[in-house]
Amino acid sequence: MKTVINEIFTSIQGEGPVVGYRQLFIRFCNCNLNCAYCDTEFQSGQEFTPQELFDTIDFEYDLQNIHSISLTGGEPLLSAEFLREFLPKVKQKTKIYLETNATLAGQLSLIKENIDIISADIKLQSSSGIDTFKLHQRFFKECCGIETFAKIVFDENITDTEIQKCCNLGQENGIELILQPKMNGNKMSVSSDFCEKTLDKFLSNYKNVRLIPQVHKFLDVR
Ligand code: SF4
Structure with a gap:
């Protein structure tokens, strides 16, 4: 079994609660969504078997001296069958951090035993242009037992209804919400003042919420 990897690189995690840690990023090709704000190049790359990918990263990187491997994309869960073979090999060396659009609950169930941390998006229709809320509801149930936080990318179009729905989802599943x-x-596409007001609207519904912008853009790293 093979999958296509767009790129492999080390950098500093710039999003969410593990911000600032050194990670090895493995970017998978393809995505099942088409968000209006997507700026990621992930269409082409090199084919690997699980063993070839493990041998490559184990030879080229010091896996014991990074915080974790970030599986990113595109959408890595589209390669769940590949990950089912790959993750047990690499899990002996470091932790596994999954960055996902949180819409593929069935695929997560195939590999969840080897995932340490999940960074799961809640897509807002007002900024992504697509309605994925029901898929998120299923996905967060499947995250039970794994350290998980939800990342919410917002702009000036965020609505009070969206805020309420996100807070309900956070509360039902006991997860922290990270506003980005x-x-x-x-x-930033919005003012600092708008960020603060949005954070306060969330906090009036649910306490486990933080605002963290994309720090790697300020650091000028990938
Ligand atoms: S889920 Fe992520 S990778 Fe996929 S289209 Fe949306 S922003 Fe791009």
């Missing part, structure tokens, strides 16, 4: 302002290049 949408970026235009290296600048």
Whole structure:
């Protein structure tokens, strides 16, 4: 079995509660969504078997001296069958951090025993242009027992109904919500004042919420 990997690189995690840690990023090709704000190149790459990918990263990187391997994309869960073979090999060396659009609950169930941390998006229709809320509801149930937080990219179009639905989802599943302002290049697309007001609206519904912008853009790293 093979999958296509777009790129492999080390950098500093710039999003969410593990911000600042050194990670090895493995970017998978393809995605099942088409978000309006997507700026990631993930269409082409090199084919690997699980053993070839393990041998490559084990030879080229010091896996014991990174915080974790970030599985990113595109959508890594589209390669769940591949990950089912790959993850047990690499799990002996470091932790596994999954970045996902949180819409593929069935695929998560195939590999969850080897995942340490899940960074799961809640897509807002007002900024992503797509309605995935029901898929998120199923996905977060499947995350039970794994350290999970939800990342919410927002812009000036966020609605009070969306805020309420996100807070309900956070509360029902006991997960932290990380608010991330949408970026235009290296600048936030909304004002600091709007960020603060949005955070306060969330906090009036649910206490386990933080605002963390994309720090790697300020650091000018990948
Ligand atoms: S889920 Fe992520 S990778 Fe897929 S289209 Fe949306 S922003 Fe891009």
